[in-house]
Amino acid sequence: MGRARELIAAVQHTDHxxxxxxxxxxxxxxxxxxxxxxxxxxxxxLRAAAVARxxxxxxxxxxxxxxxxxxxxTRRHGLSLYxxxxxxxxxxxxxxxxxxxxxxTEIARALAxxxxxxxxxxxxxxxxxxxxxxxxxxxxxxxxxxxxxxEAAEEVIARAHQAVRETAGPHEIxxxxxxxxxxxxxxxxxxxxxxxxxxAANKFETAASMAVxxxxxxxxxxxxxxxxxxxxxxVGVLAAALALADPDPSxxxxxxxxxxxxxxxxxxxxxxxxxxxxxxxxxxxxEALKVLQATRLNLEEDHSQPSMRLNLxxxxxxxxxxxxxxxxxxxxxxxxxxxxxxxxxxLRESQMATLDTRREHERLSAQHGAISQQAxxxxxxxxxxxxxxxxxxxxxxxxxxxxPLAVAxxxxxxxxGVNDEHSHAEGDDVLRVVASTxxxxxxxxxxxxxxxxxxxxxxxxxxxxxAAKQALGRAVNAVSSLPHHLSHGVTxxxxxxxxxxxxxxxxxxxxxxxAMYQAKRGGGNQVATASTIPTxxxxxxxxxxxxxxxxxxxxxxx
Numbered sequence: 001m002g003r004a005r006e007l008i009a010a011v012q013h014t015d016h017x018x019x020x021x022x023x024x025x026x027x028x029x030x031x032x033x034x035x036x037x038x039x040x041x042x043x044x045x046l047r048a049a050a051v052a053r054x055x056x057x058x059x060x061x062x063x064x065x066x067x068x069x070x071x072x073x074t075r076r077h078g079l080s081l082y083x084x085x086x087x088x089x090x091x092x093x094x095x096x097x098x099x100x101x102x103x104x105t106e107i108a109r110a111l112a113x114x115x116x117x118x119x120x121x122x123x124x125x126x127x128x129x130x131x132x133x134x135x136x137x138x139x140x141x142x143x144x145x146x147x148x149x150x151e152a153a154e155e156v157i158a159r160a161h162q163a164v165r166e167t168a169g170p171h172e173i174x175x176x177x178x179x180x181x182x183x184x185x186x187x188x189x190x191x192x193x194x195x196x197x198x199x200a201a202n203k204f205e206t207a208a209s210m211a212v213x214x215x216x217x218x219x220x221x222x223x224x225x226x227x228x229x230x231x232x233x234x235v236g237v238l239a240a241a242l243a244l245a246d247p248d249p250s251x252x253x254x255x256x257x258x259x260x261x262x263x264x265x266x267x268x269x270x271x272x273x274x275x276x277x278x279x280x281x282x283x284x285x286x287e288a289l290k291v292l293q294a295t296r297l298n299l300e301e302d303h304s305q306p307s308m309r310l311n312l313x314x315x316x317x318x319x320x321x322x323x324x325x326x327x328x329x330x331x332x333x334x335x336x337x338x339x340x341x342x343x344x345x346x347l348r349e350s351q352m353a354t355l356d357t358r359r360e361h362e363r364l365s366a367q368h369g370a371i372s373q374q375a376x377x378x379x380x381x382x383x384x385x386x387x388x389x390x391x392x393x394x395x396x397x398x399x400x401x402x403x404p405l406a407v408a409x410x411x412x413x414x415x416x417g418v419n420d421e422h423s424h425a426e427g428d429d430v431l432r433v434v435a436s437t438x439x440x441x442x443x444x445x446x447x448x449x450x451x452x453x454x455x456x457x458x459x460x461x462x463x464x465x466x467a468a469k470q471a472l473g474r475a476v477n478a479v480s481s482l483p484h485h486l487s488h489g490v491t492x493x494x495x496x497x498x499x500x501x502x503x504x505x506x507x508x509x510x511x512x513x514x515a516m517y518q519a520k521r522g523g524g525n526q527v528a529t530a531s532t533i534p535t536x537x538x539x540x541x542x543x544x545x546x547x548x549x550x551x552x553x554x555x556x557x558x
Contacts, residue, residue, distance in 0.1 A: 001044050004026060004029055008048050010224055011051075012055050012264070013223065014224070015262050016056070019056040020059075023059065029048070030049050037440060043070060046067075047086070050070065051089065054096070055264070063093055067086055070089075071083060071090075078382065080116075080117055084111075084113035084117065084140075085110070085135060087109040088136055091139075091140070092139065092143055092146075095143055095147065100306065104355055108361070110136065111359050111362075112359050114136055133160075133163040133164075134164040138157070141157045145186060148190060149352060150183065152352055157179060157183065174214055174217045178238070181238060182267070182270070185203075185237065185241060191203065201245075205245050207244070208242050208244075208246075211232060215230060215231050215232070218231035218235075236261065239254050240270045240273075240274035243278050247280070252275065255275040259271045268295060270308070273315050276292050280322075285319060285323050289320065292316045296313070296316065381450050385449065389459075392459060393459060397505070403462070404498050406464070406499075407458075407460075408458040408495065408527075409495045410438065410472075410493070411454060411492070413492065413524035414490045415454040429486075434490065434492075435448070435456065437482065440478075441471070441475035447459040492524075493520045493526065494526070495517070495519055495530065496515060496530075497530055516528065
């Protein structure tokens with residue numbers, strides 16, 4: 001996770017070849033993490049892989065399957081902060097694709113989840129939880145900032161700061177300050193377009209103050225930097241903040257150098273506008289126009305920040321108007337463009353209302369979904385309950401693609417002793433640990449439900465008995481290998497059968513129960529398979545395999 005964090009910081013400030021190399025490195029980390037299967041690590045690496053592609057030219061489309069996987073993974077494991085961040089990153093992808101309205105919907109979904117994320121996730125240490133919450137807010141902020149919805153962006157970035165104020169390190173503080181500088185500069189340029197110059201000047205001054213304040217934490221951050229060199233000499237938007245607050249020839253050389261360095265496209269727009277104003281203040285208006293025109297050509301294919309592109313176009317028009325010998329003839333056109341800007345400015349209220357309405361809709365939908373899920377979820381383990389199991393079994397038995405369907409009844413060996421010798425609270429902890437271990441040992445589309453007491457049911461669609469037996473054997477070994485303070489020595493007895501054509505749910509579960517008792521009689525801590533144990537009281541032969549499963553192998557069941 002630490003290595004991925006370093007790579008995410010680096011990928012945003014390197015050239016294209018190095019970005020591609022970072023993408024390859026993160027892909028290797030993701031592959032290794034998926035083999036280990038730790039849910040939080042997998043979610044973090046999926047995020048890192050998606051972010052690296054979103055900031056690399058020509059690679060954004062490759063982020064889509066990663067974000068789809070991240071959403072599915074976070075839903076499956078109940079990682080709400082990472083799920084919110086997946087929606088926020090999808091919003092970034094949609095902005096790049098020019099789908100601004102759809103991007104706003106994704107941010108509404110992300111914020112609705114974050115609105116209900118006040119309680120730390122038990123799967124994350126508190127410090128990591130706060131960092132992840134802040135990251136999700138910042139990814140939402142990025143989209144709102146790109147769309148020019150600055151009032152909402154300000155609220156969101158304030159919440160990001162609040163999330164990490166107690167645990168923030170130098171890198172997080174630097175990131176917060178830099179993001180605020182970018183937002184204030186974009187906001188000020190937008191205010192200038194509607195002739196609100198006094199408010200714009202105040203935001204330029206605030207941004208300049210923050211650019212100075214970032215020096216101390218920047219020196220200890222993860223950003224690639226030259227040791228001993230001030231941040232304002234290395235980060236273009238910080239230099240631009242000082243220049244826009246007080247355009248002066250003294251900034252020209254620094255801005256010219258920083259404009260040529262790799263960075264976000266919208267950062268380059270801010271630097272170019274700042275440089276243009278300093279050149280104009282030095283009486284070099286033609287040079288200023290050339291800088292702005294060159295920047296516009298360089299970013300011709302970039303659509304990541306529509307509002308910033310308009311800022312650049314407006315700055316070009318303004319300087320061109322001032323340098324034109326017949327500027328009085330252009331007066332009506334300038335008045336017309338100002339009137340259009342006023343109209344666009346008034347539309348931002350509609351955009352804000354749209355965001356708020358969708359956010360509330362998503363929040364209410366989530367509440368309804370949570371209530372519905374509670375009716376189908378075991379409150380102790382978080383697994384599907386018996387009612388949900390009946391629905392899953394009914395659906396899978398009617399699906400041809402789910403055949404063959406393996407059905408296993410899992411019972412805990414020695415669980416009664418835990419309750420008798422310790423307490424029911426300790427017993428509940430053991431049930432939670434075993435449920436999580438059993439769930440993680442199987443495939444993503446396998447279903448594990450709590451049947452009642454210390455019994456669980458596993459449904460493995462598309463798995464023949466031989467493959468299902470291997471998978472459940474890994475689960476048996478995983479539970480028996482748990483540290484004693486977590487499991488108190490309990491093991492698993494598993495009865496495994498395959499659903500027969502036209503067989504009812506009660507019949508297949510009865511056969512699985514009979515096989516499970518055969519495993520118990522064989523000493524427990526094993527998987528027993530049965531194919532012909534009678535379920536209707538008629539005498540018959542039972543074909544039972546009482547051998548414990550072998551140790552896990554690298555081979556996965558289909």
